[in-house]
Amino acid sequence: GIQVEQSPPDLILQEGANSTLRCNFSDSVNNLQWFHQNPWGQLINLFYIPSGTKQNGRLSATTVATERYSLLYISSSQTTDSGVYFCAVEISGGYNKLIFGAGTRLAVHP
């Protein structure tokens, strides 16, 4: 089946720093989503981004479907950005069935 790999697995930042998280996938996908899981376990959708670039405040994401990767940019990081960031892909066939990567665990220190 499709493989979804995220890097780096762990990231420690000082507040105010910028970072880039990467998601590679091994086959064509219908769509790709980025999620943030906060320290309390809640999963929040950040981007629905099968291709192209989207921005939402300090966060932006780019997916290059032809090269099978996506990037999540976090600028001017804040302590509230801490948690785990997951990318998830929907494989062909639809039904919004998601295959998740293992995540990038981010800790932002003041």
Added chain:
Amino acid sequence: NAGVTQTPKFQVLKTGQSMTLQCAQDMNHEYMSWYRQDPGMGLRLIHYSVGAGITDQGEVPNGYNVSRSTTEDFPLRLLSAAPSQTSVYFCASSYPPPDTQYFGPGTRLTVL
């Protein structure tokens, strides 16, 4: 809107016991799914439904049953709990693709 709600938040079972994890959504979403999250891993799909009366298996369906009698509810049943089912369970819902998925707060299940 309450969004996606799950009950209970925490549950401890003994091996062999049965239970039902409840999931409800008030967004009139057709699609609903159950995922499990094990420590240090991403979520894995257990079962999903594309509408009332329609369910299908995901990646890890063994040991779980589902049914979908209404649009709003999608319960997950463990018939005979095993320690390997210790995990955090998330329910999600959405409109048909393309649409983002909305996740419930999760149920933390421990099987002794």
